[in-house]
Amino acid sequence: MTISRRHLIQSTGAGALLAMLGERAFAQAQIETLKIITGFAAGGTSDTTCRRVATRLSPDYAKTAVVENRTGAGGQIAIQYVKGAPADGATMLQTPTSMLTIYPHIYKKLPYDPQADLTPVSLGCVFDFGFAVGPAVPLGVKTVPDFLAWAKANPLGANFGSPAAGSTPHFVGALLGKSAGIELKHAAYRGTQPAMLDLLGGQISAVSGPIGDITQHLPTGKVRILGVSGAKRSRFAPDVPTLTEQGLKDMAYSEWFAFFLPPKAPQDVVARLNAGLKSALASKDVIDGLNGFGLEALSSTPAELSALIKKDTAMWAPIVKSIGFTADA
Incomplete structure (x- = not known):
């Protein structure tokens, strides 16, 4: 699920859309509160x-x-809320990919249709995942294979947390366990930060989550990142080897956050917000601020975002099937 950063950054689709719509895209009354x-x-x-x-x-x-x-x-509650909100440009959703591209494969009935119940506006950023351990794991465990061997020998410690059941980091952890022929028990949280707190407290052994959610806890000295999920080393943790470098084949995954409006949002509203997001994501303070959390700012056209959702949804189907996870079980 590698995203072509250069292709999306260089895209001129948003400008063409704005030119086509003309000045009326910006003549609309300013939103009071977004x-x-x-x-x-x-x-x-x-x-x-x-x-x-x-x-x-x-x-x-x-x-x-x-x-x-x-x-x-x-993440479903947020999507449902935006699904039912007025399509006047005053309510916008930001969500990771998992809720739109993986959930359709693990839930028999979702309370929303990723294709019909949201209006794509723009990508927001891309990032890699880290796999980290805390005080519950001996200091001698320095690599992901080390952890998998330790987990196999210590079944009570064979566990990890992630920001949500059925999310990409959940499946990264599950695939790691599968690669070693062991079951890593999964604990789902309402975001990575609650999982990190339990990791720091020794309640769980490991966390699979966005790299930036992990690196901010490195100063405590209690967290060690054993591997990153990208196709190449993360510039936010350059000394940490990738999963593929550690012999875990076909384990290269990144993810994106994106912005959406409620269904059937007017095209002039979509164009105005897309232009606003593109400008925001190109500003130095936003780029630097996101970099501080291991995120790479990235915008897109609505059409590019829609195509990416379809592509990633198809990609995850065989992976989910191979793991056998269902949220309805």
């Missing part, structure tokens, strides 16, 4: 992305922009 909805807890990468972007969408797109954390059901 609500940016995230399905994950404050302090994590999803929340941080929303808050960084909010500072740049006000006052041009909206007089004020606020972030609401509607947590629960692995």
